[in-house]
Amino acid sequence: AQSVAQPEDQVNVAEGNPLTVKCTYSVSGNPYLFWYVQYPNRGLQFLLKYITGDNLVKGSYGFEAEFNKSQTSFHLKKPSALVSDSALYFCAVRDPLYGNNRLAFGKGNQVVVIP
Amino acid sequence: DGGITQSPKYLFRKEGQNVTLSCEQNLNHDAMYWYRQDPGQGLRLIYYSQIVNDFQKGDIAEGYSVSREKKESFPLTVTSAQKNPTAFYLCASSIPDRDRDGYTFGSGTRLTVV
Numbered sequence: 559a560q561s562v563a564q565p566e567d568q569v570n571v572a573e574g575n576p577l578t579v580k581c582t583y584s585v586s587g588n589p590y591l592f593w594y595v596q597y598p599n600r601g602l603q604f605l606l607k608y609i610t611g612d613n614l615v616k617g618s619y620g621f622e623a624e625f626n627k628s629q630t631s632f633h634l635k636k637p638s639a640l641v642s643d644s645a646l647y648f649c650a651v652r653d654p655l656y657g658n659n660r661l662a663f664g665k666g667n668q669v670v671v672i673p
Numbered sequence: 674d675g676g677i678t679q680s681p682k683y684l685f686r687k688e689g690q691n692v693t694l695s696c697e698q699n700l701n702h703d704a705m706y707w708y709r710q711d712p713g714q715g716l717r718l719i720y721y722s723q724i725v726n727d728f729q730k731g732d733i734a735e736g737y738s739v740s741r742e743k744k745e746s747f748p749l750t751v752t753s754a755q756k757n758p759t760a761f762y763l764c765a766s767s768i769p770d771r772d773r774d775g776y777t778f779g780s781g782t783r784l785t786v787v
Contacts, residue, residue, distance in 0.1 A: 567713070590773060590775075592775045594775075594778075599682075599761070599781065599783065600780055601677075601679075601763055601765075601778035601779050601780045601781050602763070602773060602776075602778040604766075604777075607773070607775060609773050635730065648715070648716070648776070650776075652775075656676070659704060659767070659769040660706075660718075660721065660725065661775065661776060663715060663716045664715065665713075665714065665715030666715050666716075
C-alpha cells in the first residue's frame with residue numbers, strides 16, 4: 559500500500575531564510591507525488607506535482623520540490639520564505655500500480671514564518 | 674469557472690441531531706471524496722465514490738452516510754451515531770483515469786456541536 563510520512567509537526571523559519579518541508583513516501587511502483595497548501599479555514603490548494611521527467615519540479619508561489627528516488631523523498635523547498643507562506647502543507651502520493659485511484663496524504667506540516 | 678462548492682461554511686448541530694453537508698462540483702469529475710480534519714491528525718477519509726450510484730467506506734465511516742445520485746453531488750450526512758462530530762470537513766473530486774491531476778478540494782465546512 560502507498561503511504562507518506564511528514565516527520566516534522568512544525569517548521570519554524572525566519573522570513574527571508576530558506577524553507578524546507580520534508581516528505582518521504584512508500585509505494586510499490588513509480589510514484590505520482592503532490593504538494594498542497596492549506597490556509598486557515600480553507601480547502602487544500604495544489605502547489606506542484608511530480609509525475610515523471612526532471613527530478614526538480616517548480617510550482618506556484620516560488621515553491622519547488624526535488625524527487626529523490628533512492629531516498630524515496632519529495633521535499634518541498636522555497637529559497638526565501640515570506641510571512642504569507644505560513645500555512646499547513648500536505649504531501650500526497652499515488653501509486654499507479656495500486657488500483658483504487660486514491661491519494662494517500664501525510665499528516666501535514668505547520669509552517670511558521672517569523673518576521 | 675469550474676470548481677467544487679461546499680455549503681454551508683459553518684454549521685452548528687445540537688446533540689442527537691442529523692445534519693447534511695453539501696458538496697457540488699461542475700468539473701465533470703467522476704470521483705468524489707469526503708475527509709475529516711482534526712488538529713494534528715491530518716486528513717482522514719470518510720467515504721468516497723468513483724461513479725454515480727456507488728460509494729465505498731473510507732477509514733472512519735462510522736456515524737456518517739452518503740449518497741451519489743448525481744455525478745455533480747455527493748452530500749454527507751453526519752448522524753447522531755457520530756459521537757464526536759466537531760471537525761472541519763473537506764470534499765474533493767478527481768478524474769480517476771487522469772490521476773496525474775490529483776484532487777480538487779472545496780473550501781470546507783466547519784461543523785460544531787452545541
